Each structure stands twice: as C-alpha cells, then as structure tokens.
Amino acid sequence: MNNNNPIGIFDSGVGGLSIWKEIHQLFPCESTIYLADSKHAPYGEKSKQEIIDLCIKNTELLLSKGCKLIVVACNTATTNAIEYLRKNYKVPFIGIEPAIKPAALQTKTKKIGILATKGTLSSKLFNSTTEMYADNIEIIEQVGTGLVTQIESGELNSPNTFRLLEKYLKPMIAQNIDYLVLGCTHYPF
Ligand code: DGL
Numbered sequence: 001m002n003n004n005n006p007i008g009i010f011d012s013g014v015g016g017l018s019i020w021k022e023i024h025q026l027f028p029c030e031s032t033i034y035l036a037d038s039k040h041a042p043y044g045e046k047s048k049q050e051i052i053d054l055c056i057k058n059t060e061l062l063l064s065k066g067c068k069l070i071v072v073a074c075n076t077a078t079t080n081a082i083e084y085l086r087k088n089y090k091v092p093f094i095g096i097e098p099a100i101k102p103a104a105l106q107t108k109t110k111k112i113g114i115l116a117t118k119g120t121l122s123s124k125l126f127n128s129t130t131e132m133y134a135d136n137i138e139i140i141e142q143v144g145t146g147l148v149t150q151i152e153s154g155e156l157n158s159p160n161t162f163r164l165l166e167k168y169l170k171p172m173i174a175q176n177i178d179y180l181v182l183g184c185t186h187y188p189f
Helices: 017-026 048-064 075-088 100-106 124-133 147-152 159-174
Strands: 007-011 032-036 069-072 093-095 111-116 138-143 179-183
Touching: 007 017, 007 048, 017 032, 032 048, 048 069, 048 075, 069 075, 075 093, 075 124, 100 111, 100 124, 100 179, 111 159, 138 159, 147 159
Parallel strands: 007 032, 007 069, 069 093, 111 138, 111 179
Antiparallel strands: none
C-alpha cells in the first residue's frame, strides 16, 4: 500500500471530528477521509452485534477508498467492535476508550465521574480497563442518553441540552467527583 494513501476515520456521526481535528493538527501533511455515519446515530443504544455490523460497513467503505489505517473515533465502536475488526482485517486500527487512566491517576477525592453511552459502559473492554486502572477509585458512571442526538442536530446551546447536562452532572458533582471523563467523542462539543 502506498504511504500517500489516506487515513480513514469514522464515527457514528460528527463526534469523531473532535479526534479528526487533533490528527490534522499533528499530521497536517496526511490526507484524511472522515466518515460520519449520522444515518445510524446514535450507536450507543444498539446491541454489540449491530455495532459490529455498522463498523464492518464503515471499514469496507474506507478500505474501498484506499485507506492505509483506520481510526475508530468513537468510544462505543471501539469498546464493542475493535477486537472483531483487528481479527478480521489486515489494516491497522486505532481506537479510543474513555480516559479512565489519567483521571484515576490525578483524582484527589478518589472519585471520578464517567459520562458515556450505554454501549460503552456495558462493554467488556471498558470494564477490564476500569479494573486495571481504577482499583482504589470510586467511579460514578452516567449514561448520557439524548446527548448524541442533541449534538447531531446541532443543538449545542439549547435549553434541552442544558437540561440534560444538569440532570447528568449535578448528581456526580454532589458526590464530590473532581474529574469528569467525557467518554464519548461527541461530548467535547
Ligand atoms: N461518538 C460516539 C462515542 O464516542 C457516540 C456514540 C453514539 O453514537 O451513541 O461513543
């Protein structure tokens, strides 16, 4: 494969653009193809098999465009499907998981909050990473139901988005978390 071929990046929608931005800044000379599968968003409420099937479709499309490397810019897709993808395709895959490790290393209150999708929080990979890095830390998990849909429809500052954020974040803050992990690539928006 030619080294000038593009890097493929996919997500269930616009969320992975938060990752694309960093890739583009680090490697401005690389061509990139960004695939936003907004048609099937949100992935977070789907079964593991449905997520794997969508990831296969995304991978096939990016490979048909000649991608030399695929970045799975979605925590839900990584935690549910990257094992399958790595086993079944020759191209290298880079994924993203919730940043439990830095939060666990830096927390002073020994309590961290994780906002992520149902699919991520219920995955085997998320749970084994948590066991590995956050042994003596209390983790308060919260599913961000509805947030991906708000972000996909561009409603970043709408009253409904603020209402959801208050509902999810206030109880975590009340429990004295000092770090909040944004465990979904949509959430930085
Ligand atoms: N950006 C995806 C993630 O990082 C969003 C998941 C979804 O579509 O529900 O988990």
